[in-house]
Amino acid sequence: MSEAIRILVWAKGARRRIALLDEGKLAEFYLEERDDTSLVNAVILGRVERVVPGMHAAFVQLGQSLNGYLPLSEKEDFQRSGEDKPLSAGAELIVQVKKDARDQKGAFLTRDISLPGQYLILMPLNRYVGVSKRVADDDERAALMALGHELSGNAYGLVMRSAALPARPDALVQERDSLLALWTAIRERAVYAKAPAVLQRDLSVLSALVRDYAPRYEITITCNDAVNRMPSPPTGLLWEQVGEPEMEALWKSSRVAAQLQEALGRRVELRNGGSLVIDEREALTTVDVNSGKFIPAASDDLPLKLNLAACPEIARQLRLREASGIVLIDFIDMKNDEQRAQVALRMKEELSRERDKTVVHGFTSLGLLEMTRKRAGASLRERIARPCETCGGTGYRLERESVT
Numbered sequence: 443m444s445e446a447i448r449i450l451v452w453a454k455g456a457r458r459r460i461a462l463l464d465e466g467k468l469a470e471f472y473l474e475e476r477d478d479t480s481l482v483n484a485v486i487l488g489r490v491e492r493v494v495p496g497m498h499a500a501f502v503q504l505g506q507s508l509n510g511y512l513p514l515s516e517k518e519d520f521q522r523s524g525e526d527k528p529l530s531a532g533a534e535l536i537v538q539v540k541k542d543a544r545d546q547k548g549a550f551l552t553r554d555i556s557l558p559g560q561y562l563i564l565m566p567l568n569r570y571v572g573v574s575k576r577v578a579d580d581d582e583r584a585a586l587m588a589l590g591h592e593l594s595g596n597a598y599g600l601v602m603r604s605a606a607l608p609a610r611p612d613a614l615v616q617e618r619d620s621l622l623a624l625w626t627a628i629r630e631r632a633v634y635a636k637a638p639a640v641l642q643r644d645l646s647v648l649s650a651l652v653r654d655y656a657p658r659y660e661i662t663i664t665c666n667d668a669v670n671r672m673p674s675p676p677t678g679l680l681w682e683q684v685g686e687p688e689m690e691a692l693w694k695s696s697r698v699a700a701q702l703q704e705a706l707g708r709r710v711e712l713r714n715g716g717s718l719v720i721d722e723r724e725a726l727t728t729v730d731v732n733s734g735k736f737i738p739a740a741s742d743d744l745p746l747k748l749n750l751a752a753c754p755e756i757a758r759q760l761r762l763r764e765a766s767g768i769v770l771i772d773f774i775d776m777k778n779d780e781q782r783a784q785v786a787l788r789m790k791e792e793l794s795r796e797r798d799k800t801v802v803h804g805f806t807s808l809g810l811l812e813m814t815r816k817r818a819g820a821s822l823r824e825r826i827a828r829p830c831e832t833c834g835g836t837g838y839r840l841e842r843e844s845v846t
């Protein structure tokens with residue numbers, strides 16, 4: 443049942459390049475520095491710098507150059523009124539980083555801590571029980587919801603991830619207990635720590651990939667350094683170490699660099715002669731599906747076939763590029779709603795290869811497939827490329843003779 447994922451880890455100096463190949467194609471790419479600066483999901487004992495009531499927000503010292511931004515909703519204040527005094531400058535509090543600091547904006551923080559496992563996400567400070575949006579079947583959702591309520595006993599919040607579906611019940615109980623133990627350990631560290639201090643950091647990129655994909659896929663990791671940072675690799679994980687020349691050859695034969703180069707561009711050729719044109723903006727990504735040389739006659743189902751064939755590549759490009767925010771796909775015009783529903787379903791299936799990230803909302807009134815995709819870090823482009831100095835990143839240069 444499980445399909446194979448191959449992860450190449452090329453360690454060079456203080457940097458590791460991590461390429462995840464899904465069905466032989468590059469699907470995810472990460473750079474990891476030896477002392478990685480990303481704090482996403484880190485739990486930190488912060489110190490309140492100031493509270494700004496007009497903004498319903500507090501600025502919190504984290505030990506970084508920029509203070510973190512903590513929104514304070516009135517609902518949250520109400521919920522916590524029993525245990526917390528109103529925040530004031532100088533107060534110490536436990537926060538979690540949801541987004542890293544960037545572009546002069548401090549890290550985005552929350553007080554609602556969530557600790558992810560393979561099957562469950564523990565939210566020790568609320569009592570919300572939910573099911574991953576990726577589980578679409580109503581019966582499966584209901585079963586997971588019931589299981590979630592049972593596991594939580596109304597004592598804390600739990601989100602049931604899709605991997606919980608085929609898992610054995612004792613594995614879920616075990617994971618719940620280890621996440622609760624982690625939370626206890628974090629709170630104990632907070633008692634002795636001097637703010638600002640990092641109490642808990644997320645796993646390394648590699649460990650998180652294994653945690654999230656091992657329940658569903660067979661994973662082979664090929665690495666050219668001996669450092670196995672995984673404390674307890676799951677069974678079924680294949681780990682092989684190779685020399686650097688071998689890794690370089692593997693990197694080349696897997697076409698990692700070529701696929702990264704393609705993922706920085708706008709145009710992606712499809713195997714059947716069609717193409718995608720992808721435009722990435724900060725909060726909006728648009729994908730235009732072109733049929734190429736085919737001129738579909740109104741009578742046949744060629745548009746449907748071309749659209750279905752484009753779905754895997756669209757899903758892979760969104761995943762590799764780390765698109766975020768709203769995604770709009772302009773498919774080739776189809777005959778009817780039934781065909782559109784088929785395409786939306788195929789898109790969902792293809793997107794489900796990835797960790798919980800994208801939600802398909804359906805077709806808009808103008809016939810675009812609308813989706814939203816979450817991401818916490820930077821896009822691929824921000825991580826591995828710089829805007830062109832000649833055109834300022836627009837792709838256009840002013841034609842002097844037309845304006846002077």
Ligand SMILES: [Zn+2]
Pocket residue numbers: 830831832833834835836837838
């Ligand atoms: Zn340029």
